[in-house]
Amino acid sequence: VGNVWLWWVDVRSVSEAVVQAWAATLDASERDRAARFRFATDRAAYVAAHALARVLLSRVCGRPTNAWRFVAGPYGKPRVHASMGVEIDFNLSHTRGLAAVAACAGADVGVDVEGTIRRHGLGVAEYHFAPAEVDALRRLQPAPRQEAFLQLWTLKEAWSKATGRGLTSRLDAAVFVLEPFSVDLSAAGEDASAWQFHRCAPTAEHVLALAVRRSGREIPLERVVAREVRHQELVMV
Numbered sequence: 001v002g003n004v005w006l007w008w009v010d011v012r013s014v015s016e017a018v019v020q021a022w023a024a025t026l027d028a029s030e031r032d033r034a035a036r037f038r039f040a041t042d043r044a045a046y047v048a049a050h051a052l053a054r055v056l057l058s059r060v061c062g063r064p065t066n067a068w069r070f071v072a073g074p075y076g077k078p079r080v081h082a083s084m085g086v087e088i089d090f091n092l093s094h095t096r097g098l099a100a101v102a103a104c105a106g107a108d109v110g111v112d113v114e115g116t117i118r119r120h121g122l123g124v125a126e127y128h129f130a131p132a133e134v135d136a137l138r139r140l141q142p143a144p145r146q147e148a149f150l151q152l153w154t155l156k157e158a159w160s161k162a163t164g165r166g167l168t169s170r171l172d173a174a175v176f177v178l179e180p181f182s183v184d185l186s187a188a189g190e191d192a193s194a195w196q197f198h199r200c201a202p203t204a205e206h207v208l209a210l211a212v213r214r215s216g217r218e219i220p221l222e223r224v225v226a227r228e229v230r231h232q233e234l235v236m237v
């Protein structure tokens, strides 16, 4: 097991020409989906995430970016096709303005990004979160409550994406305490000691959570901020 790789790109700083160059690295079905986005900003984030996934996998596994073939798991999690002959899990997430990808050989990974602009009321938490989490949110003032809500939401999504079940899993089965950080996965029948979670704010307007399910000890995290594509090469910050 090597590192957990976490790459992201602030799509707001990427020109349309760069998005076009990135789009050229996608396969036909990805390009089809990209073409169906109504807003250019959403399309850019989708294209960035999918291109970034290929570049990251290529960097880690030493294959050409356009060689990657994917297959969907039982609940839709894309995985590397067996014909590629590499054992690596990856996951991607995109929201307006930001794309992120995580990958690890030897562990399951899930990543989620959300914008902080969108406001969420307690109703969503009451529906999806565990009672203890809702109580913790209630005790906070509106601004920190909003921040805590997004952290909980992204952590839960990252967890559900690492397992591959996505939103078919009960999000209240993963119970998080933010400060000091702890997690209880017993309601999901999971051993929390096999998991590691990371949180960060890639930009002032985005939050990100990463979940890793491993069989051994803590895996070091390598973060890379991708800035731009020139001649289909990523330029690192």
Ligand SMILES: CC(C)(COP(=O)(O)OP(=O)(O)OC[C@H]1O[C@@H](n2cnc3c(N)ncnc32)[C@H](O)[C@@H]1OP(=O)(O)O)[C@@H](O)C(=O)NCCC(=O)NCCS
Binding pocket: 046, 074, 075, 076, 077, 078, 091, 092, 093, 094, 095, 110, 111, 112, 113, 157, 160, 161, 162, 163, 164, 165, 166, 167, 168
């Ligand atoms: C996956 C899911 C959590 C996405 O969350 P989101 O915040 O809307 O979107 P994100 O940008 O964070 O993630 C989307 C990416 O997650 C990946 N993904 C899709 N299904 C996934 C799953 N079950 N587990 C992990 N990752 C998944 C894909 O790469 C997807 O990218 P794409 O939509 O550009 O192809 C949610 O949509 C979901 O659970 N969907 C599948 C559940 C389902 O009902 N499946 C039925 C098909 S059998």
